Amino acid sequence: MVGRVLLSCLLIMIAWMTFDFFLHRLFLAPLYKQNATLWRPFDQMNVGLIYIVTLALIGTFVGTFLLLVEPKSLHAGITFGLLFGLALGVSAGFGTYIHSPIPLALAWGWFFGGWVKGILAGAIVGLVIHSSPS
Secondary structure, X not given: OXXXXXXXXXXXXHHHHHHHHHHHHHHOHHHHHHOHHHOOOHHHOOHHHHHHHHHHHHHHHHHHHHHHOOOOOHHHHHHXXXXXXXXXXXXXXXXXXXXXXXXXXXXXXXXXXXXXXXXXXXXXXXXXXXXXXX
């Protein structure tokens, strides 16, 4: 089971990094450029902290799936991911929009991005960590 948990964490990290590349560096890049005064320059971002936060989020996701979801299946993983991703997307997108002067289009981008990341993670844990047939 430990091997499956670690594999799912690794696969989620790879999926999220790939998705984030396309979301932030391609699709949302024009919005970031239009609002450059809101962001730290790329060379001033704390990359180590980015990885720590991402690993904490992945650990929370996988741990919650392990402890609270039964039976473990692809369907259960995707359902859990839909809900988790919805919470992530709402908090990241519209939670930030409430407090910071980001464009509404960016809030929507972060919302959908968080939702998709939840679904991706759910599919991964559902495929990798599944209940044994009785």
